[in-house]
Amino acid sequence: MNLLIFYFMAVLAVVSGLMVVTLRNIFHSALFLVLMFFSVAGIYVLLGAEFVAGVQVLIYVGAITILMIFAIMLTYQLSSKNIRQVNEQVVPAAVIAFLFFVLSLVALVKTAWPVTEAHLPENNTFELGRQLLSTYVIPFEVVSLVLLAALIGAVIISRQDRPERS
C-alpha cells in the first residue's frame, strides 16, 4: 500500500519535474513546479516528517512559487512563447545529466547503507521543536539572521531609485 503511494508520488514528482525543465512556456513550468513541490511534500509525509511536509507546502508552494510567478509576470513580454527558451547545449546537457544519474545510481546500489530498525520519535513535531531550540539553537539563530540579511539585500538590489555614486 505504502509502496503504491510512493510510486504514485514518485511518478508525479518526476513527470512534473520533467515538465519544469522542458516546457517552452515558463509560466506553465512554474505551475508544474507547484505540483512537484506538492508531491515531494507527499513523500515527506510518507517518510514520517509531517512538520517538514507542512513547511514545504507553506514556504515552497505558498511563498517561493508565488514570488517566481510574480517575477515571470513582471518580465513577461520578453519571456513569452516566441522566444527560444533553451540554449544550444541540450544534447550535452542531457548526456551530463544522464551520466550523473547513472553514476549516482551505481554508487547508491553499491553502498551498504546502515539501515536501522529504530523508529522515529513518537512525537515527531514536538521533538523537532525541542531540538531546534536546544541542540540547534545557534544554527537556528544564524539562519534567521541569514534570512533577514537576504531580504534586506533583495529590497536594496531591486530598488527603483538608485542613488548616484559620487
Add this chain to the structure above:
Amino acid sequence: MAQPTLLHFLVLSAVLFALGIFGLLTRRNAIGILMSIELMFNAAAMNFVAFTRFIAPEGLAGQIFTIFIITIAAAEAAVGLAIVMLLYRSFKGIEVDKVNFMRW
C-alpha cells in the same frame, strides 16, 4: 505489506537532481534556472529526510537540516529574483546568454 526502502527514495532524489542539472544547463531564462535550482534543493532535502527515517531516527538531525535548507532556499529565491528584476531593467531581457558583461 510492501514498504518502500531507503533505496527507493534515494533513486527518486537522484532522478530529480539529474533533471535539475539538465534544466540548469539548458534554460536561457534566468527564472527557469532558478526553478531548476529549486528542483535540486528539493532532491537534496529529500535525501536528508530519507536518511533521518532509515538511518539515524533518534536526533531528527536530517529533518532539522531540511528545515534549514528550505529557509536558505527562500533566501536564495528572494535575492535571485531581485537580481532577475535588476537584469530585466538593465538589459531589457532575462536571457542569461545575453548578459555577458558585468559593467559598462
